Amino acid sequence: MAKSIKIILESAIGIFLLLGCANQLPPGGGDVDTTPPEIIESYPPDGTVSYKENFFEVKFSEYVDKRSFREAIFISPSVDGEMEIDWTGRTATVSFSNGFKPNLTYVINIGTDVVDLNNRNRMASSFTLTFSTGNEIDRRKISGKVFNKDAEGTMIFAYKIQDDTTNYLNSKPLYISQVGKDGTYKLDGLASAAYRIFAVKDHFKDYLFQVEQDMIGIPYQDVFLSSNDSLFEGLNYFLFKADTNKPRLMESLMTDERHILTKFSEEIDTSSIKADNFRIVDSSAHLVSNILYAFRSLNKKEEIVLVPEEKLNPSDQLFLVAENFSDIEGNVNKSDKVSLIVSDRADTTSIKLVKTHPQSNSKIDFLDSKILIYFDDAFEKENINNAVRLNDSLGNKIPVNISFPDDATLLIKPLLKLKPDYNFILSINLNYFEDANGNKTDSIFQLKFLTLSGLEFTGLSGKVTVQDSSLVLVLESTNNPDKKYFHKAASSSDFSFERIEAGTYRLWAFQDKNNDGKYNYGWFAPFRFSEKFYVYPEELNLRPRWTLTDLLFQIEK
Template sequence: MSFILITKCANQLPPGGGDVDKIPPKIVEVYPPDGTINFNENYFEINFSEYVDKRSVRDAIFISPYIEGNFEYSWSGTSLEVTFPVQLKEDVTYTITIGTDVIDLNNKNRMAQSFTFSFSTGEKIDRRIISGKVYGKENEGIFIYAYKLGESVDSILERKPDYVSQTGIGGNFSLQGLGSGTYRIFAVNDQYKDYLYQQDQDKIGIPQTDIILSETDSLYSGLYFLLFNADVSSPRLIGAIMTDHNHLLVSCNKPVSNESTRADNFTVVDSTDNKIYKMQYAFKGKTKPEEFILMFESKINPANLVYLIADTLTDEIGNVMSNDFTKVVVSDRVDTNSIKIVSTEPAASGSIDFENTEIKIFFDEAFNKDFNISAVALTDTFGKPISFDLDFYDDATLVIKPFESLKPDKDYLVKLHLRNFVDLAGNKTDSLFQFKFRTISGLDFTGLSGNIIDLDYTKNPVLILENGENPQLKYQLNISDDKFEFTRIEPGKYLLWCFLDEDSSGKYNYGWPEPIEFSERFSFYPDTLNLRPRWEVTDLIFRFK
């Protein structure tokens, strides 16, 4: 839809002075009024509560059914008149939605909720409504696209939707002015705002079912969405730069899986000297999400033509690319930097659970794995040694795993003799690294128990308790009756939700856009749970809606 902007005043200037404006703009009046029938004008009007950005309004107006042509916009202060480009069809209900992308001029405040009104060019008006919510952290301003299904439902996402709305604060939405029929509805984070779903860039929410509105229906509520990335494009190598003889910084078009960033998955080929180099180390380090580092021994002439070859690249949602390659920018610089420790988990003087303890040491680059285990020591503060095993998260991360549970509410000391950790160029640091941490008290845990009702227990319900700030704090229960209990929960603010694991995968199935695969049903407990230490929440009633 394209637009012609016509203004009745030379400048759009809000009043100046006063306190900082934190009040979102509102729509105080529209013409024609909502519910008007036998409408025969060629325009509609919107009156805002304050001065608003004109371009944001233009981009936030959605008209259903869709009307082709160039609209004319005429402003007078806070009032807008929009002229239709063509004559409206007879006996049709039109719904106009002003989305939440509208911002005011004073402080760029967004509209809190979308505004919708409907009118009919005939004697009857469609008044059916579908409402729901998009869940997730970024759920405001998400587009809701509704398609009225006919005989063919193939590739409906390749056309513009029949009806459009937009989520407001909290992710709530309402589609209004709907006629009877069957609707397929998607939630789309439309990056281009062109009313078309772009699978390689837009996140999408898939419905659990199509919605049928009969002649006697007036409202369907409780349509819920979770957004996900349904990108089907393959990961690719896009660049490889040697920062010195031994380090190769690799860039991809998107983040790849940890399984892909293995040294044996890559080969460097010097096509000029006809040499092949095997990679010896691979690690993430402090790189961008789509980057990682490979290490190998070489003295390649910078003038040579050199390529990096990947056997298999897999992205985070399972798309695969085999036998990919990219050109390497060669460096003859010598690596003289000493190996260093950049961080630990837990941090120095931090805390950690005393059960299933894993202590992680992050180095700034890869190191030899054949060092003597005596280079690492774990003791209590009285010097009593703690037996442990060593593991490696990647070639630059050391993991210490005690054989037995540590004592609660007790201090421990980690020591590393860094002279035993040598990088590929032979660099090392002759120093002692040590840090102290403390195990948490068992009394600091919290818990949650109660009943979940209105649920079909034959469909493998899974209950999820997840921390809103720390994604690593996520607890999962498979439930077979109405009772549930979470124990040994770290204190914090949590979201509680449940899904029906009908494919028995153990994880939520978001569905698929086309060909359509409906998502699994889910329901969120309406309130955020503040679980305090040493205080278990009991007798919670969770109604699955």
Template sequence: MFNYLKRSLALVFLACGVSLALMQSCAQTASPPGGKKDTLAPKVIQSVPLNKSKNFRGKKLDLTFNEYVTVKNLNQELLITPNIGTYDTRIRPMGLSILIDSALKPNTTYTFNFRNAIEDVSERNVGKNIKLVFSTSDLIDSLQISGRVRHVQTNKKLENILIGLYPYTDTLSIEKNKPYYFTKTDTAGVYQLENVAAGKYYMAAFLDLNNNLLYNSNKEVVDFITEPFIDLQSNQTRDFQVALQNLDPLKVAKTTTTAKTALIEFNRGISRADLTKSPLAYQIEVNRGIRFYAGNVERKDTLVFQAQLADSLGREITQTFRIKFREQVTKGKPIKTPYKYDVFPAMGKSLSPLDSIRIRLQKPVQGFNSQLVYFETGDDERSFLPDAGFRWNDIGNELTILKDYLPIRAKFTLAIEKKAFVSVEQDSSEAFKQSYEFQDLENYGSISGSVNTTKTNTAYVVQLIHPDTKEVLYETKTSKAFNFPYIEPATYEMRAIEDRNKNGRWDIGNFKDKTKPEAIYFFPNKLKIKANFQLTDLWISTQ
């Protein structure tokens, strides 16, 4: 009898457990298996006012969608032209409302472009081309301007570049005036300004980093029309090529002094420095700093002298330097450090027929013994160079051994003996040796062609650049035809700079006087160079 009761109770508990498990599984929610994934973007099924409405003068806009939606980054994504001032937003599960604080302007066509702000809740599908256009008069403005934006130096298509259209005045400044109409480029660098009224406009494109609709020349790339205005009476296409145009004047940003050196850092790059009247040795560091060396000057005195500097725009200024070094503190015997230098081409690199050997020193040189720099061309065979084989830069921190003075040997060794160089701080260089060999000419490729231009008396700088980093790898100056005879096998991009002022480098423009940067023209395709391979008759179009 006891065993029978025991088995009965066990069956009761088992039945209760199964029932609870079934009840729990019924209570759990789960997505039904199968079915197609929702790939459809939300659509507007109702709006107040209706799209393309006329004579609307209300202060509340309503949009209702065909499914549940979420609104993301509305302040950044929603573009309203012309500007309506401040407004409030109310979000509903299947829509949103916009409450306008001030009255709308008469005889005006408004466009509310929501771009990527609207997504459905289930799959985050972004609503496409969600716009609301209406007019406060009985006319809908219908003109449009479209185009593409690229970066001048890289030819890259740029996203989120603001395209601004300004009512024309002869005192207009894009730094101080907000555009009347504006839009932004998509991921392909394409823009379209729609529902624009006929009239005279100025036009500019810039990267509005702080979303204030004003151009900031310090940080934002820009391009602009050079004519006074566009007389818009029909649809137009306008392409832009933006570049940074930092017009802040060159000035000292920071000064750091020690007992041995003084580093003067500027707020922008330095392209040229005439310091021939400087009583101190110096060198330019990282393109925007000048380091002066005390040498044997009296540290208790403040040195005052002037120099001519040119910034990265080529604008020249006269800079007054006032330098006072700190007092020398002697703590025991000073520790001498070797005078360091780097040699190019570096270890393991072969020489091409166009290569010279460069020796870049850590600081300016004060003494150089040319007899301690020579070539070893065989067993106990040394080749010394005449003075004409050496060329120093103006600063005295880089020595070039000219290619015409390199040994006529397949292999040789550069030898630099100890104390060949003595710096302005009296430290001397260590001994060094590096072996070189000339690359077999069959291991190179070549590129030749011409700049396709109708302009006369125009100079070009043709460059082969790295396709990813945009580093300049080869360069030649020409009026039309170009030739790169010894190219390492690799993939390159090719571009031609229109060198208007013939200074051999690219110069940026000035938006204030409507001067464009020097134009850069790109060969349309990447160039893959193989060993012993020639690419000829290439044309870089300037049209």
């Protein structure tokens, strides 16, 4: 009998445990869950004053991943002591060993990194709970938006301003919030004070800006909240990667007796790809050879090919020196050096034309036309003008200007306006292209292309609601951010964009305070404000042969 009772008890305990475990599992089967979790209840109620407990509670609409919840809790101001989390079903109780300090407003923010158990759906927007341990709540707010495609999860770091020389990003922020799925954020429960606020893509989630890993957004102004203020809106950001590292020359390899393949730590600015920026020295730093040609490799953007003036001795211990080279962000390296192992492999390969822009039988604009011709080796330039001929389909010769972006590239610009919707032929006599070893190809290359008719273009015109001569309007492709059109505001509030490639665009404007025509993102140290910008609320679908007119761009200062 006792044995039977024991078996029954063990079975009951097993069933109880199974049921308990089942409470931690999401339901299976059915349609794919795409619904984000949300917080449906909280304790204490939002806005509670004179709160004396050492915990708060939140209840979710569904089961969520416990670790993601822990990592998504942000408390402003910070709470001393250990944080413990106890779960009962879908309810989490978060307690603190040292409790909350008296006479302070606390803002609990549950960020969007919380995911459900069923399908790893993230919270659509952050959740905020505000309460006070004193008899009143600070209800001042700051809100805005981060206008980047990957803005979700970006942290908002708010610091009380002490002075204008402190690098606030060296410490953890006093107030924290997180950007939602739509890029918006809000900071609640702020005391009357002056604030400097940054947007940080906090990679390590350590509440510190790490320049090597994190993207950052710089404010266009500090925010001053007086005792009479309740809300500051429109503190918006563009995130960017703050590159502070100067480029490095990493290695050099001779592929044959006349070519040195150099690799840098990052892409080098075009202005640095000059033969005069490089030289070859021996172990005593004595000059062995200057560089005759320099050009960008077409294989990798961080590689440059060099051609020494003279053939080198394989038995010498040599070094390649690079001087005064910069990356595309403008960071300059005054001098760098790597060892160079000399090759005596003969260079007998003929120079080849490897790429053109436009491609064969494609179209180019008939206004401000340009043609780029890329070779796999540098060439002598003295007689290149005799090698190039541009004709229309009737055989009429078009005069051209020829320049050299680097020592292996031709830039050809017609000196006359080309006819729209017309065929052209570019002929290049490759016999004129001779490399440093005298190798060349005896053939004629022809590139056939057409000009656009003009009907392919679209346009946009309208008015802005302010007259500000510092405004620059930007029409930016949503599919290709490098495709931008600019309009500098004048005394009139009218604006117009013409000859625009059809597509979907975002319209925005910025106050060009330094009058350089470029948006200034600001800088973190030494601190420099960004330029204020405004974004039109809707994407614009601009169709060919059709100009969108009478657009009203409302700008509130």
